[in-house]
Amino acid sequence: MPLRWLWIEWICLICLITACSDSSGGAERFKIKPEVGVDRMEGVDLWFYQSGFEKAHLKAGAMLWFRNGNRMEMDDGLTVDVYDAQGRQVISRISARRGTRDIAKALLEARGSVVANNLAGDTLFTEQLFMDEKAGRVYTGAPVRIRTPREWLVGDGLEANRDLSEYRILRLKGNVRLGS
Numbered sequence: 001m002p003l004r005w006l007w008i009e010w011i012c013l014i015c016l017i018t019a020c021s022d023s024s025g026g027a028e029r030f031k032i033k034p035e036v037g038v039d040r041m042e043g044v045d046l047w048f049y050q051s052g053f054e055k056a057h058l059k060a061g062a063m064l065w066f067r068n069g070n071r072m073e074m075d076d077g078l079t080v081d082v083y084d085a086q087g088r089q090v091i092s093r094i095s096a097r098r099g100t101r102d103i104a105k106a107l108l109e110a111r112g113s114v115v116a117n118n119l120a121g122d123t124l125f126t127e128q129l130f131m132d133e134k135a136g137r138v139y140t141g142a143p144v145r146i147r148t149p150r151e152w153l154v155g156d157g158l159e160a161n162r163d164l165s166e167y168r169i170l171r172l173k174g175n176v177r178l179g180s
Contacts, residue, residue: 041063053086057089058078070102074098074101079093080095081093122167124158126140127143136161152176
């Protein structure tokens with residue numbers, strides 16, 4: 001009997017020694033510390049309120065929320081609906097491929113195929129657009145194209161109020177009147 005137990009002990013010892021070796025480098029993945037305070041969400045649907053009224057509605061395909069840095073990074077498409085002061089009606093809409101929101105500064109940056117619409121039927125096209133939530137303004141330094149019901153406007157840079165009802169192209173390059 002003792003000889004039999006000796007063999008079992010040797011077999012167990014050999015199994016333990018060979019099982020604990022890491023020739024493939026698989027243990028390396030456990031050495032990487034995940035970033036603490038980062039939430040990944042998909043199918044994001046966020047509502048923002050002010051004084052009990054809807055202020056904005058953000059939808060994004062995917063989002064990383066960096067709690068320590070107090071920012072959100074949206075990817076896979078995003079849409080922001082901006083509401084009037086009473087929270088009843090959408091007064092403008094911004095859509096883009098991706099974006100970043102700095103929560104402390106209340107600043108949204110939309111990037112990649114940015115399209116913004118207002119109630120008058122004007123449509124803005126650009127590659128980068130900022131929305132300063134505290135100041136209630138929208139701006140960019142990038143090239144812009146605006147299609148109104150009457151004309152196309154082309155230029156560089158834009159400043160506008162948050163509902164895009166009043167805007168100014170900083171360096172107007174031209175306009176094309178559309179037929180009536």
